[in-house]
Amino acid sequence: MGNVFSGIFGRLWGVNKEIRILILGLDGAGKTTILYKLQMGEVVKTKPTIGFNVETLTYKNISINMWDLGGQTSIRPYWRCYYANTAAVIFVVDSTDKERIDVAKKELHMMLKEDELTDSALLVFANKQDQPGALTAAEVSKALGLVDLKDRSWSIVASSAIKGEGLSEGLDWLIDVIKEEQM
């Protein structure tokens, strides 16, 4: 019985709507840390993800399925298997890893070309701001060539998953965009 009521109320408040969000990015960017920081509010000890982690969290009355896919070279080809029905992509960049930022750029643009992701919003986290020598959000944005993106809502937020800075700010923006565009 309780289920029935929560179902009805859920629909009224829009809770029942589930959305899918993918967290992508190169290995070691901090995707898994972000996922569990958002879900549990804690920093967990992570190992390189072989495969994916999936968690459901409720944020502002919206139920979100967060898919954190492994970023290792061997796993990247499988990202595309999880693109369908994706409302938004969170792309995480290690702001201190200047050498591989070009690789990140290439992966990002290749991903955005996919048909299944044409309608998805893009949020980029310029992560690891707590570390010395990290690029600023503007620098990362430039290096990734975000300004060239057309027909897509996107945003870049400087973040530190370990300190929890910037995460809710970015997610707020993302939820607003999704509500506006897709609901």
Place this chain on the structure above:
Amino acid sequence: MSTHTYKKFEDIDSGTLPDKMTVYQECLQAFNASTIHAKRCRLLLSRLLRLLYAGETFPKTEATNLFFSTSKLFHHNDSSLRQLVYLAIKELCSLSDDILMATASIMKDIHGGDILYKPNAVRTLARVLDGSTIHAAERAMKNCVVDKNPNVSSAALVSSYHLLPVAKDVVRRWTNETQEAVSSNKVFPQTQYNMHEHYGANRLLTATYTYQYHALGLLYHLRDHDKMALMKMIQQFNTQQPLKSSLATVQLIRYVGKLIEEDSNLTQTLWPFFPGWLKHKSDMVELEAARTILALPKFLSEQQMQAINTLQTLLSVPRTVTRFAAVRILNKIAMKSPEKIMVCNLELESLINDANRSVSTYAITTLLKTGNSENVDRLVKTISGFMDDISEEFKIIVIEAIRTLSLKFPDKHKSMLNFLNDVLRDEGGFNFKNAIIEAIFDIIKFIPQSRELALEMLCEFIEDCEYTELAVRVLHLLGEEGPKTSNPTLYIRHIYNRVVLENSIVRSSAVIALSKFALIGNDSITKSIKILLERCLQDVDDEVRDRAALSLKLLSTKDVEQAKDFIAPAFKYSLPVLEQQLALYVNNPDKEHFVHPFDIKTIPTMTEEEAKATEFKEKTTIYDEPAVQTHEASPDEEKVPDSTKLALLQQQYAQELGAIPEIAACGRLLHSSAVMELTEKETEFVVTAVKHIFEKHVVIQYNVQNTLTEIQLEDVSIVSQPDNEAYTEEFLMPLDVLRAGSSGSIYVSFSRPEGIVPAVFSNTLSYTTKDVDPSTGEPAEGEEGFPDEYQVEDLSIVPGDYVVPAFTGNFTHAWDELQNESVAVFNLGDAATMDLQDVVLKLVKTMSMMPAESTDVVTSSSSHTLKLYGKSIGGDKIAAIVRLASSSKGMMMKSQVRSSDAELSELVANYVE
């Protein structure tokens, strides 16, 4: 559930599989939907699993799609759905390469998932891991092995077992955990099933200890090659920490059995464990212990009696399965040593009327085997009343028992034949009739005095036989055996009746059978046969006319010998070899090859007596299964009868040797010995030898196996020194290179003196070792290596090498015929250390002769008479009577040997190894 929905799922019971493409489409749709309906997905997964379990497969792309779609279900937390997801992934992982994508999700469930699906996750993990990823999961697996929950522990143990071939060295590091799992005491947590209203806590066992079974199995594999560790393990689980699980105990007994089988000296060391097992509270432990004791030869007879006593009590328990198993074990022993189970006769007789027909049939056949000449008649009568009640399969078992029984008691053949004749008249299918006919055939073949009575029965049988195949076989036999009888004309009438009344297949075989009678040498019979055959020329069928015409043509030639060769040849071709050679010939890709016609002369031939000898051996040893069934036995090893293997082996030797020009020059291969082991099996270089006897030469083939993986041998040679100067070395063919882990053969040829000269060859293996670079498999350049020598055991040329086993239907007759008797008496040594049966088997092997009148089975513990018959490679007949008696002075052996060659009999009599 409404009738409507009920109908919808009816197909689950009806056995028709759901449509593959529909299931595929529905799965993709439901699993990829933005909202997942657990119940619907579960249903779809179960359909998918049903397809996969039925052996359906999906093409790679579709399997991959299915896998990724299924992996999306991980975000739903329904426990039952998760269990099904794991089952599906486990099946799909063999079809799709992308399985590693599930790793993180599985690991998460193993670390913190619900206890309900944790075991499933562990089992799936084993399929996902490979040699490179196993390290990441090592800790998790170790923790699961020692988990308090028996389900998780079992799952981890079984998974480790499956991971052994993937990464043995990693799994080896879990030995301590596994050890801990065997000795721990795990029970199901109270909460796990209680919450389900269907099962009260009292309805489920709180502990089955099955994990002990799994852990023991894994532990055994981890310690496989270390005998001392195994012994310690067995000791530990018997005395310090007795196993709680019956299954584990049964498994432990099997390991003990295997140890004893490999090293029979351990028998008495391990015996103290058995009495406890024989009085165990669980039937299966008692059965396994008894079975092991009785299957292995080294147990003392009072120890075997204890096992039989246990079985005796098990015969009267109310549990049918136990009774069945007990009677089955007894039945097997009855084949070899019926006298041992005489004590159970009372119980067995009461089982004849057991409500379970399988039990009663086994009881009967066992009784038939224990039967001695006094009670056989009575038993056969009991069965006659019983035959109508049992199903055809069991009837066949009974017939087989009767068949072996009549071979054992030739003087009882009359009552046996009467019984067979009675059942032959009953209604029955082809297999049943075939079994009876086989039995009668065997009786005719091996009990000559039964011939006329049995042939008469067969004649009556074909008067009204509904199976063409059987009629043809009977006619063939009549053609073979009929002419040898005192009154052949009797059979001619029966055979000719077939020509008049039957279909063309039977008619044509009747024609051939008839023509054989014309060769007896009796003119009036020959004349009548010719008249009958001429009538057959009018037949409507081509085949019948052809055969009649051919026979007439051959009979009208003056050359009787030639006619005989065609109509009643004295020898048979070895059929398995013929088949192999023909297949080789036909499959030869080289077209030039077909210019030469197939040469039938390359096929070895056997005279009737030789064929009978091998056949008899097969028939009487048919129940002699390996003592302890080892599951390592390779599945591709087909069950080929011994004689076929022997013939093929002999053929293979001939071929191999013929391919070597030097050896081909030696002429025709007369005889090859069995393979002799010159080293222990566990040594670094395993050497075995085969002696090939030629007309004027002896070639010894040394097979050397290099078991080391990092050493290569070069210039491998054998220094073989005979102690008898009559043998002189002619040439030696060494091996240039023997790579790591490979094997090869060295041949040494000696000139053979006239006659039979025993000799002992001392053998030394000489070679140069070189270390091999493991990455390339080649020895490092410029390495010179170390020359080394290795003394192996001596090899003797024994009189047995010149003798081949042959069958005789009537040993006494054969014995009386031969002259040149030699007698020798030996003391073989302390009788207490020897088992009479072992001695007999060894004698049969070294003397290389065929035991007659089933005297290779020892029936008494103090004395035995062994009768042997054979032929020398020169064609001389040889017979031996060996009397063995064990006394306080030692095992005495008196051998009397008679042969058509005086020298041969003397040598054979005086040779003792």
